[in-house]
Structure formats: C-alpha cells, structure tokens
Amino acid sequence: MRIPFIFLLVFSSLVCSSQLVLQDKVLDFGQLQRGSDRILESSLVNYSEESATLLRVEVGSKEFDIRTDRRTLAPGDTMRVRIKLNPMSKGTRKDELTLYLNSETVSMEIRAEIKYVDSSDNTPCPDFEKAAVDRASDWQAFFKVIDRDTREPISKAGLILTGKSGVTIQLTTDKKGEVLSEMPIDFYTIRATSKGYAKYSLESYVNRRNKDFVLELMKGGGSIAVLRPGENEDQIPEPPPLIVEIREQEKEVDNSTDEEKEFALSQFRENNAVFLVDISTSMRKQERIELLKSSMIELASILRPEDVISIVTYATNTDVVLSGEYVSDVAKITEIIESLEAEGKTAGEAGLKKAYSICKKHFIPEGNNHVYLATDGAFNKGSEKVKKLARAKAKKQMGLSVLSIRSSIWVDKQMKDLASAGRGQHLSLQEVEDQSQLKALVKELSRR
Structure with a gap:
C-alpha cells in the first residue's frame, strides 16, 4: 500500500x-x-x-x-x-x-x-477594447517639398510630424523632394525645414482621403503657417488653406517668446545633445537625481524643433533610453526625463563610449555635437584612459562637458580635468537655483 x-x-x-x-x-x-x-x-x-x-x-x-x-x-x-x-x-x-x-x-x-x-x-500596448493588431490604422502618406517660386524639388528637407495622439515621425526627402511613409491616422502638425528657406508649418489630418501633400517652401527667413480647419477624421478641409506669411522684418506679427528670440537659429547652431546620466544608487542621496532632472527639463523647454536630444544612462548596465529625438514633443521628452530612477553600481567608462557612439550616429555637420556627463562621482578606474578618449573625440568635433551633482571638492577637480580634455566646460550643480546653469551652458556652446 x-x-x-x-x-x-x-x-x-x-x-x-x-x-x-x-x-x-x-x-x-x-x-x-x-x-x-x-x-x-x-x-x-x-x-x-x-x-x-x-x-x-x-x-x-x-x-x-x-x-x-x-x-x-x-x-x-x-x-x-x-x-x-x-x-x-x-x-x-x-x-x-x-x-x-x-x-x-x-x-x-x-x-x-x-x-x-x-x-x-513605438506606441503603447493597445487595451483590450482594441484589436491586437499593431499599425492596423496606419496609412501611407506622400509628401513632396518644392520651392514655391521655381517649383523645383527640395532634397534632404526635414519633416517632423506630431500627432494629437502624441506620435512623432521624422522624415527626410529624397533627390526628387519626395518621401512616402506609413503613419497612424491622426491630426498632425507637419513642419518642414531646409537650409535657406523659411520654416513651414501645416496642420491637417492624415487619413484615407487626405494623404498626398505638396509643401511649398519660400526662400528667406521667418516662417509660413498653413492652417487647415476641421476636426472630423473624414473631412476634406474647406475652404482652401489660409496661408499666413510671417517675415522676419514684420516685427509687429512676431509672436516668438523672449526665450525663442534669444535662442534663434541665426545666432545659435543646431544641437546634437547627448546626456550621459549616472543613475547609480548614490544619485538617490541628497536628491541629486531630482536636481539633475529639473535642470534637464528646464533645458528641454528652450530647445528648438531642429535640435536633437539623446539620453544614455549608466549604472550596473548602460542603456539608451532616448536616441536622436528631435525636440518637437517636449512633453514626451519631459516624461522620459521624469522616469529616470537611480539604482545600481557605476560603469562610467562603458557609458561614455556608448554616449560618443550615439553622438556620432546623429552627428550634425557644423552643429554643436556634445556629450553632457551628469554624475556625483569620478572615474576611479582608468581616469587617464577616459581623458584620452575625450581628447580623441574632441578632435572629431564631439565635445564633452561634465555636470557635477552635489559632489565633493575632490570629485569636482577630477571632473574639471575631464571636461578640459573634452574641450567642454564643468558645472557644479549644488542647489535648485543652479539648474539654469545647464541651459546657459548649452546656449554658450552652440553660439555661432
């Protein structure tokens, strides 16, 4: 038994x-x-x-x-x-x-x-009221960018499309000034830029009836805004688009904020900003990570749609949480910054190599291509090796600045030497009042 x-x-x-x-x-x-x-x-x-x-x-x-x-x-x-x-x-x-x-x-x-x-x-997982089919509502949209006066195509024009749902799409025209892309049906703000032309902005639905766009850019500065009324997804906008031209010399209709005027493209180069953020456990102490996040969020608020931002984090592992994102959706970037949490050990050298790799990937010719290292500590191991790396990358027009977050005097000294090797600057962020220093630093480095 x-x-x-x-x-x-x-x-x-x-x-x-x-x-x-x-x-x-x-x-x-x-x-x-x-x-x-x-x-x-x-x-x-x-x-x-x-x-x-x-x-x-x-x-x-x-x-x-x-x-x-x-x-x-x-x-x-x-x-x-x-x-x-x-x-x-x-x-x-x-x-x-x-x-x-x-x-x-x-x-x-x-x-x-x-x-x-x-x-x-990269959109959120649909809830169970929707079918489990990704991109089921996508539509192929066609864009052609031309010179308004000569009617000639404009190649390598940059397009940034921001939908009401929060999706952001970045496109570049080919030799014929054309680009074809799949995208979700949505109401979009469509921005087009090309060197030597006024900025172009259009608001319109992209749907099965409204999927072919010809964007006419005008020579010179300022901007052109094309406003298309209508909120119905199937609506074909009527009457024809109202074109509002805003030229630089027409000061009375310049609605730019003081911050935008201070950071104008005519005076400051485009930014390819890569933030290398130390999220090791020590960054939780003294609210260091919170001080850094508030500084980054303040900076994001003044960056322009032409600027590119990336965020690389390092602790036990190195992660790319944002890569080459045009600053057209500040809310999305702010949300990513706010989600940063400190936990783990420190692996700074690997993080710096990854940051330079991302900087090279999104390199902007004649732009301000710069890595901003934010940490509360120094590179205890291989500090000379890290300086050598910074010097080599600086020669390739990729600078390095260091933000010391409530760190010791000894750490500040080490980080100043590293920033000097990277042909950048060193900032010591100790109090909330110091957070505007980051904004001032980026503006200074990108000045023409």
Whole structure:
C-alpha cells in the first residue's frame, strides 16, 4: 500500500503547485522586420478553487509594454496577457515576464531578434477594447517639398510630424523632394525645414482621403503657417488653406517668446545633445537625481524643433533610453526625463563610449555635437584612459562637458580635468537655483 500512497502524495503536490498556469512558457516574437507583428498574447488559467488577484507585472526591459484584461481571476477563469514590443535598438532580446498574484507567482520567457527599428512605431500596448493588431490604422502618406517660386524639388528637407495622439515621425526627402511613409491616422502638425528657406508649418489630418501633400517652401527667413480647419477624421478641409506669411522684418506679427528670440537659429547652431546620466544608487542621496532632472527639463523647454536630444544612462548596465529625438514633443521628452530612477553600481567608462557612439550616429555637420556627463562621482578606474578618449573625440568635433551633482571638492577637480580634455566646460550643480546653469551652458556652446 505504500506505493499508491506515495504516488497520491506526489500527484497532490503537483496539482497544488500548478494552480495558476500560463499557456506559454516561452513567447517568441521571432525575427522583427519592417511590418512584423509586434504584439503577442498569452493567457493565465486559474485551476484552483479560490479567486486570485494580480498584484503587479514585472519585465526587465522597458521595451516591453504589458496589458491584462482583468486583475481578478475567479476559479476556472482565464486572464489574457498582451505584450507589445517597442524596440529601441537592433539585436537579440531574452527577458522574463513575471506575474505576481496574491497566491502564486508565475513567469514566462520573452524572446525576439530585432532586425528593424523605427521609434515612430513605438506606441503603447493597445487595451483590450482594441484589436491586437499593431499599425492596423496606419496609412501611407506622400509628401513632396518644392520651392514655391521655381517649383523645383527640395532634397534632404526635414519633416517632423506630431500627432494629437502624441506620435512623432521624422522624415527626410529624397533627390526628387519626395518621401512616402506609413503613419497612424491622426491630426498632425507637419513642419518642414531646409537650409535657406523659411520654416513651414501645416496642420491637417492624415487619413484615407487626405494623404498626398505638396509643401511649398519660400526662400528667406521667418516662417509660413498653413492652417487647415476641421476636426472630423473624414473631412476634406474647406475652404482652401489660409496661408499666413510671417517675415522676419514684420516685427509687429512676431509672436516668438523672449526665450525663442534669444535662442534663434541665426545666432545659435543646431544641437546634437547627448546626456550621459549616472543613475547609480548614490544619485538617490541628497536628491541629486531630482536636481539633475529639473535642470534637464528646464533645458528641454528652450530647445528648438531642429535640435536633437539623446539620453544614455549608466549604472550596473548602460542603456539608451532616448536616441536622436528631435525636440518637437517636449512633453514626451519631459516624461522620459521624469522616469529616470537611480539604482545600481557605476560603469562610467562603458557609458561614455556608448554616449560618443550615439553622438556620432546623429552627428550634425557644423552643429554643436556634445556629450553632457551628469554624475556625483569620478572615474576611479582608468581616469587617464577616459581623458584620452575625450581628447580623441574632441578632435572629431564631439565635445564633452561634465555636470557635477552635489559632489565633493575632490570629485569636482577630477571632473574639471575631464571636461578640459573634452574641450567642454564643468558645472557644479549644488542647489535648485543652479539648474539654469545647464541651459546657459548649452546656449554658450552652440553660439555661432
């Protein structure tokens, strides 16, 4: 009788240990190419005789956005789990998704091989009132940029499209002055810029009836705003667009803020600003990380749509949280800055190499290409090696400035030497009143 008893005991323990069961142990996105499905679903079944409540969901990478269709599972119920992948760089992903419930913890592995990245595709995971199809509402829109007087195409014109939903899309015209792009149906502010031309701004829906645009740029300074009325998604704007021309010499209609006038493109170069942020545990002390974030947010408020900002963080690991984002959506950039949290050890040298790599990737000829290192400590190991790297990059027109956040006198001295090697400047941020120094530094470095 011992064998049946032992078998029954083992069987009972197995049943008890699998009261909550995930449909998949591994969820594989496979190779992610342009147009690949970036949303997958799994399910969690409650086989127990008691209700279970979802307390929280954790996943190691910020590239995965998770939604569930419910928080409480009655006996026999099934919970749908939806995972959206928003890749920020190419490469292999292997992460763990963990669901913490009041009675049990379950997990699955998530895998992906990312071959194509487009940050404009990175939207939140849709809730369960919407179909689990990414980009289902996308539409192909055609843009042509021409000279208003000669009617000749303008190549390499920059387009920035900002939708009401928060999506931002960056495009560049080809030799024919044309560009074709997929984008969600939305109401957009469309900005076009090209050297030697006035800035062009257009507000319009992009939808199945309104998908072909010819943008006419005018020689000279100032800006042209094209206003298209109408809030209905299917509406074809009537009457024809009202064109308002604002020339630099017409001072009476210049609605620029004092800050915008002080940071005009005619006086300051475009910025390719890469922030290398120390988020190690020590940055939590004395509210250092909060002081840094408030300084960065104040700076973001004065940067122009032509400026590019990137954020690289380093602690135990190095992460690129923002890469080459045009400053057209300040709210989005502010949200990313506010989400920075300090935790982990320090790996400064690896972070600096990554920051220079991002700076090179988004290099602006004749622009202010600069890395801003924000830390409370020094490079204890390999400081001479780091200085050598800074000198080499400075010769390639990529400067380095250092922001010491409530650091010691000894650290300040070390960081001054590093900033000097990078042909940049050193700032010591000690109090909230000092946060405007960062804004002043960027303006000084970008002065023509």
